Amino acid sequence: MAGAGQTIIMIAHERKLPELIKLIKKQRLVFEGYRLLATSETGEAIEREVGLEVTHLFSGKKGGEIQLCGLICTNSIRAVYFIRDPETPAADEPDITPFYRVCDLNNVPLATNMVSAVALTHWLGRKIPAESLSRESEEAV
Secondary structure (H helix, E strand, O other): OOOOOOEEEEEEOHHHHHHHHHHHHHOHHHHHOOEEEEOHHHHHHHHHHHOOOEEEOOOHHHOHHHHHHHHHOOOOEEEEEEEOOOOOOOOOOOOOHHHHHHHHHOOOOEEOOHHHHHHHHHHHOOOOOHHHHHHHHHHHO
């Protein structure tokens, strides 16, 4: 497992979680190289569906997103995936607002939708040899 500066935060609103899971499965090789942190709901889904180890903090309902947001200030977070549902967010889903500020202040990339998540994943995987990534994509099909 990776150490400081090699940690990614993963959060997804309930309706967007399947899309995030699909991206992680497709680009598993990229995510295997990082320590993953998540709220308990997102972390449990990633572990169950993808089989990657995820460190869970509190659930979103208990302020887990606040715990994760605070970690960004420690300079140990490489990137944040906060895939939100702007159309029909549930009242008890994590709030993204603090992440905008803390990520901007600390120059941490933040993906909030699937297009930005794909671009961020590409950036995170840029040092992985292309033949390894293409081989992984073929195996996933």
